[in-house]
Amino acid sequence: MEVESKELTFEEGIEHLERIVRELEQKEVPLEQALNLFKQGIELVQNSNNLLDHAEKQMQILLEDPNGELEIRPADFPVEG
Structure with a gap:
């Protein structure tokens, strides 16, 4: 059941991870x-x-700069957890 994770989309990776978790939760x-x-x-x-x-x-x-013009800035998201 080995999967090459580098070829997976984010969504596919999460789905596969959920399947692994379900399988690991089985005691057998x-x-x-x-x-x-x-x-x-x-x-x-x-x-x-x-x-x-x-x-x-x-x-x-x-974002709008002080002159009222739009400028592009990189997104800066705080990391939680």
């Missing part, structure tokens, strides 16, 4: 399979974080 998962699923989950989380970071860098906000 053998240890070796659970460790492999956990590793895949970590890779998916890292990939999703990278996609979010990249998207945040691409976002821009139009």
Whole structure:
């Protein structure tokens, strides 16, 4: 059930991560399979974080400067948690 996370969209990565979590919540998962699923989950989380970071860098906000003209500034979002 290994998936190349670099080829997944954010949404696909989250869906796959949710499937992994559901599978890990089952108590009948053998240890070796659970460790492999956990590793895949970590890779998916890292990939999703990278996609979010990249998207945040691409976002821009139009703001009005002191002269009343619009200027483009990079988005600056506070990180919570």
